Every structure is written in C-alpha cells, then in structure tokens.
Amino acid sequence: MEFPYRTYSSYLREKYGTAAYRVGVDGGFSCPNRHADRMGGGCTYCDPFGSRSTYLGETEIDLEGQIHKSIAAMKKRYRAEIFMLYFQAYTSTDGPVDELKALYDRGLGLYDFSELIVSTRPDCLDEERADLLASYSRADFEVWVELGLQSIHGETLDRINRGHGPDEFYRAMELLEERGIKRTVHLIFGLPGEDRAMMMETVEAVNKLKPEGIKIHNLHIPSRSPMYREYERGELTFPGSERHISYLADALEIIDKETIIMRLTTDTPSPRNSTPGNFLNKTEISRRVAELLLSRGSYQGKKT
Numbered sequence: 001m002e003f004p005y006r007t008y009s010s011y012l013r014e015k016y017g018t019a020a021y022r023v024g025v026d027g028g029f030s031c032p033n034r035h036a037d038r039m040g041g042g043c044t045y046c047d048p049f050g051s052r053s054t055y056l057g058e059t060e061i062d063l064e065g066q067i068h069k070s071i072a073a074m075k076k077r078y079r080a081e082i083f084m085l086y087f088q089a090y091t092s093t094d095g096p097v098d099e100l101k102a103l104y105d106r107g108l109g110l111y112d113f114s115e116l117i118v119s120t121r122p123d124c125l126d127e128e129r130a131d132l133l134a135s136y137s138r139a140d141f142e143v144w145v146e147l148g149l150q151s152i153h154g155e156t157l158d159r160i161n162r163g164h165g166p167d168e169f170y171r172a173m174e175l176l177e178e179r180g181i182k183r184t185v186h187l188i189f190g191l192p193g194e195d196r197a198m199m200m201e202t203v204e205a206v207n208k209l210k211p212e213g214i215k216i217h218n219l220h221i222p223s224r225s226p227m228y229r230e231y232e233r234g235e236l237t238f239p240g241s242e243r244h245i246s247y248l249a250d251a252l253e254i255i256d257k258e259t260i261i262m263r264l265t266t267d268t269p270s271p272r273n274s275t276p277g278n279f280l281n282k283t284e285i286s287r288r289v290a291e292l293l294l295s296r297g298s299y300q301g302k303k304t
C-alpha cells in the first residue's frame, strides 16, 4: 500500500537499499525520574520494565546475550543483515560519562552496526553527554537520540509526573541539533486532561523544531503502572482506535513532509498491556490512517 506519509520502513529502504532492523537493548540503566530524590514512582503510565524490547522478555540478560539473541532472532525471522544498535530501555544516558562511553563502545564492538540510537529524557542530556554521543557520528554512521516529551503542556507533564517541563525539552533539542545528532521525539495522544486542540498544539510546537523523526503513541496503561490505579478508580477515560486514527490524520497534516513517522501506536508486550485491550494493531492503524488521509485528499505536511 502507498502511504501518504513518510514511513520509517520506506526511509530505511531508501537509505540502505534493503530493510534494516533495530536491536533494542537494556543497558542496565535506571531512570532519574524513579530516583528517591524525585517525587518517585516515575511517569504515571510507566511500569517497572520501562520500555524494554519485546524480544528480550522480562528477564535479565547481559548486553552480549541481548544483542546475540536479538540478532539471531531477526536473522532467522526476516533474513536480516543490517542492524542498528538501540539503547532502548529506561533512560540510556543516565550515568557517568566514562561509564556510558564504555557501555556504548562495548555494544558497538559486538556487531558491525550501521547506527547508534539512544533513548533518553530531556533532563538527562547535557553538553558532556551530547558531546559523547556526537563523537560516534561519522559520514557513514549516524547517531540518533529518541527524546521522550509526550506533551508540550507543562500542566500535563506535571499531571503524569514526567519530572521535567517543556524548557528542558527545548534545551535538549538544541544541544542535539548543534551537534548534528538526529532527533526523534516521542508523543502520547490521549493523556489525562488533554483534548484534540492540546494534542495538536504539541505537534505544532514539535514540528517547528524540525525533528528528523516523530513517534506517536496512543495512551496504553500497563497494569503495574501508577496510572492503572487511576483507571481502576474510574478516574480516566482515553481514546479508542477510531479517535486515535482521527488524531493521527490531523497530526500528520501539520507535520513537515520530511519528518520520518516512526510509530503511530503503542507496542507494549501483551502480558504488561492491560488497557485498552481491544485496540487495533499497528498494521491496521497505519492502513486506516492512510485511508482517512486519502479520503480527505490529504497527506503528511499538507497544512504546514
């Protein structure tokens, strides 16, 4: 199917001439938003597993084991050859810079990876960490940072206990852009207290910064997250598939056509993913969003 937006898979195929795959690893990090000197508990939608790759399950494996296991699985399943190393779980810049360097070096030494991708929080990036990440960039080797924002609205960030505000996000984006590091921004649609207008304000604010990639998630609540308790008390409602699809179509129209759309839904492993249980899968969401845009005679960036 032709998609009226720039999909990540089409971008990777253009770049590498074939499919390329992320090897998502847990570098053994924690998250500063879970530290005792913060409000504690982390973001209210986050469970104890952070954002660990589905390939790894929920058990501990060392870095070497994770990488070998994931690559073997993807080679077998997809006949894959090109892999990108993705420090995915928790906050992958949360540590002393020399320890971060040793860890990234170790991971990169285990395979001929084609990119380094590091996931983190806006308040866990400073000049030193940004310089370290930039030091891995070469003409034929890109470094990407995935930055969690979720919403540009300070009141929402407080409500979900993000532990940072919009200013830290703007600063982190600047640090990365100054060093030529590619930026992917994570957003969540359907957060408590947000309506369509607020979500689109977030998209517009992010779009002005021209990130290379955007990931959009629907609000999904793992059963071991603090937000799940709110849900059980009947304090939350959140969008179902149809509403999420219409939010996505509206958002894509105001996102620059060059920005890579890396995700449109949440992909929490099923044992952790308690509600909503009847959400359409990501293939179906992508197809339906494309159909909705086409039915409007529209496409990514039409309203930019």
Ligand code: SF4
Binding pocket: 031, 032, 033, 034, 041, 042, 043, 046, 047, 050, 051, 089, 090, 091, 121, 148
């Ligand atoms: S920043 Fe990420 S890992 Fe940390 S609490 Fe929030 S969602 Fe969880």
